[in-house]
Amino acid sequence: MQVIYRIKLPGPAILGEGKPENQNHAIIFTRGEGLQTIDMNQDNYMEEALKMRNLLQEFLKKHDGVRYPTILGLREHIFTGSVSSLAWFMSNQETSFVTIGQRLLADPLKVRFHYGHPDVFDRLFHLTRGGVSKASKTINLSEDIFAGFNSTLREGNVTHHEYIQVGKGRDVGLNQISQFEAKIANGNGEQTLSRDIYRLGHRFDFFRMLSCYFTTVGSYFSTLITVLTVYVFLYGRLYLVLSGLEEGLNKQPGIRDNKPLQVALASQSFVQIGFLMALPMLMEIGLERGFRTALSEFILMQLQLAPVFFTFSLGTKTHYYGRTLLHGGAKYRPTGRGFVVFHAKFAENYRLYSRSHFVKGLELMILLIVYQIFGQSYRGSVAYVLITISMWFMVGTWLFAPFLFNPSGFEWQKIVDDWTDWNKWINNRGGIGVPPEKSWESWWEQEQDHLRHSGKRGIRHIMAGYLFNIVCYEDCVSRTAKVQCRFSAHVSADQGIDLCDFCRHSCYFGCAPPHDNAGYHSVHSCLHANWLGFASVAFYLLLVHMLSLYAFFPLFQIAQACKPLVHHAGFWASVRTLARGYEIVMGLLLFTPVAFLAWFPFVSEFQTRMLFNQAFSRGLQISRILGGQRKDRSSRNKD
Known part of the structure; x- marks a missing residue:
């Protein structure tokens, strides 16, 4: 038929x-x-x-x-x-x-x-x-x-x-909503490149053309510009810091204590929080159900972390819209639209949000940390707080919102199962017929597949970001080396002798009787003399390793874009091994805070009661009780 x-x-x-x-x-x-x-x-x-x-x-x-x-x-x-x-x-x-x-x-x-x-x-x-x-x-x-x-x-x-x-x-779950918004953002990218919008723009009058732009592709384009502005600002400030220009600018009183800038940033942060964006929703609810109801619902939405959700959606729209413009690769994403709200495993969240949120959140976090360490201007002023608070909020949202809005996301048994599933997924080899949800290799190949068709424009974009990352990385490494040399110069000869005593007494202290405190006092005095230097060097070394982790990612993108050449040169297995190590380290950075919060039972209880309705909360409680009873019965049967 x-x-x-x-x-x-x-x-x-x-x-x-x-x-x-x-x-x-x-x-x-x-x-x-x-x-x-x-x-x-x-x-x-x-x-x-x-x-x-x-x-x-x-x-x-x-x-x-x-x-x-x-x-x-x-x-x-x-x-x-x-x-x-x-x-x-x-x-x-x-x-x-x-x-x-x-x-x-x-x-x-x-x-x-x-x-x-x-x-x-x-x-x-x-x-x-x-x-x-x-x-x-x-x-x-x-x-x-x-x-x-x-x-x-x-x-x-x-x-x-x-x-x-x-x-x-x-859609009722975060993963369903994100896939829907990714599909819409991909579609808007295709609209931007389509001949239909081009023809409409040529045939509309001026005011209708502006209205068409604002209500279709303009909304997503302004979202993309908003996020790109954050990157431009942070990279620009980082360049000023690492080049030494900021130190000279900071000596001018007009720049150091700029009151009009602080007023402008205060009003801008008010807009960034999203109150004006919620105005149409408030008006609609007010017209249909009364303005008291609209105001109460708006306040309740803020208490239920609506800004976290909408900031996370901002990252979804930006990533998929920008990726479609640069590399193409738009595809239909079935979301299911089911009523069931279920726990998403850590590996599933990683697959969905690794490239759209986690990588970008890690990049912004490293930039903010470097800016915090080396930057001088606006330090301690209201302007500095207003500049960075919204960026830190966006970083935290992009990194941890999928776990915050995940049902039973902080339940210990779920965390243990997620860790087992993550290890199985990250270590499984890919191949023909192996789906992305079963193997990291298959997912990695599929996730970066659009880079092979990106053309010269996409490759230039990747290369430009990578070269700038290398310059920043080398500058931070050189500064870290200077800190290490400065620390070594400040360590006196006596502290050097104490360092030798530290090693000698450490061996002695391990086999000394409990009442002999000579070794203990020697070790304590040595650590007291050098703990600040050790801490500073360790911190800078950690920063350098984070920067190296961040600087490697564009290298993997370039290798994916040029896969035939890399494969022909015999480096593809090495690139894949390095990429797997990168994913493991980033997964650990994300999983550790979530596992730490799962140690405290009240966190999971608070999350369930705050984010889900009463019927669903009761269902979760009953499932936990029944799950515990089944485990008890199985353990008795084994005994």
């Missing part, structure tokens, strides 16, 4: 993806003049079905005074907000987008396209103009909005009506 009735696309082969092809294929089995596109994760209500006749009458009105509508937009009712705090955040965000946001896009901006799938299409209009989905390769991620682009470019008219709504089930 998928060969007899297939609709062939132009060209010698089938060019389309499965999802949009199925949507366009289904049109021939429909009747009538109106066609409602609805997803499998959507619901409907009896009272809404009674309004369908009134909605279809809207096709007979010229809402802009010129053209009949070709797409009738509807609002959605998100019914999954009560599962967890993350589901509640997404529900509120989506509610503001599909209501007050869509109203504004439709009127007065006139740049609403097709978002989601409860909209009703003019079937005859779209049947003769390319269908309801963009079926081209790699652009299928946002096939819905491309239907709106297509309708608008062919002189159609898109409206929005709110006297009818359709139920919608959104």
Whole structure:
């Protein structure tokens, strides 16, 4: 029956993806003049079905005074907000987008396209103009909005009506939400490079063009610029510090005590926290349920760590949007959209967020530490705190939010199982037919596969970052060597003799009787004389090793981009071994704080009660009790 009735696309082969092809294929089995596109994760209500006749009458009105509508937009009712705090955040965000946001896009901006799938299409209009989905390769991620682009470019008219709504089930777990946002960010990257946006920009008037930019690719582009600004600032400050220019600038009073800058940074930090970004959501909740309810829900969202979630989402959008622009590689990511909130293993979180959050968070953390050690200007002032506090917050969020929002993320038994699973995954060899979730090698090959098609622009981007990292690394190593030499110069001859005594008395102290304290006092005096120097050198050596860990990562990217050459030269096995060591060290850096917090039972209890609803919390408690009983029975049976 998928060969007899297939609709062939132009060209010698089938060019389309499965999802949009199925949507366009289904049109021939429909009747009538109106066609409602609805997803499998959507619901409907009896009272809404009674309004369908009134909605279809809207096709007979010229809402802009010129053209009949070709797409009738509807609002959605998100019914999954009560599962967890993350589901509640997404529900509120989506509610503001599909209501007050869509109203504004439709009127007065006139740049609403097709978002989601409860909209009703003019079937005859779209049947003769390319269908309801963009079926081209790699652009299928946002096939819905491309239907709106297509309708608008062919002189159609898109409206929005709110006297009818359709139920919608959104993602409820962090991993599901992140995969959904990665898919949308990839789709926006493809929109940025598409000819549809190019043609819309040329045919819109000036104000409509700006509105189109702001509501489509401009939102993601501004997000990318926001994160890149953090990198530019930190690398610029690091250059000033390592070159010695900051020390000279710090002597000028106008730079050292700049009051207008402090005022500007205070207002900027207020915006960065995200209060203004939450204004549409507050207005929507206030209009529908009262402003007292909106204010109370906003405060409760802050207590349930909503800024942590939205800052983490910022990293997801930035990574996948920027990667699509530089290297391509957009692909559809099925999220499941299930109601079940389950514990994600450490290896799964590492696979999902290693490149998008963990590597970038580690890079920013090292830059902030180096800036903290060597920097001088604004030290101890309000401006310095306002400069760095938001960056430290972003670093902490990117590194540890997946474990914070993970159910049973701080339960000790889960941590032990996660460690076993992590070791098994990191040490398994890859090969043909081995999936990425079973072997680190398979995941590493798949995760970096887009680099092989990045072209000259992508390779130049990697090389530029790597060369700058090497310069910073060498400068910090030289400074560390100077600190070591300075420490050696300050150690006197007597302390050198004490160091020899330290070794001699350490051996003596190990076999001396308990009442003989001579060896103990000698060891104590030697350590007291040298502990500060030992600590400083150890700290700088640790910093150098962290910098070397950070500087190696672009080298692996270059090797992946040039894999045929590296493989032909015989270095591929060495690169893979070094990359595995890098992943092991980074995994330990992430796993250690989580395991430490899991020692305290109240941390897991607090996390469960704060982030999940009462029914889910009770379910977790019951599962722990039943799990403990099963373990007791199994141990008795063994005895």
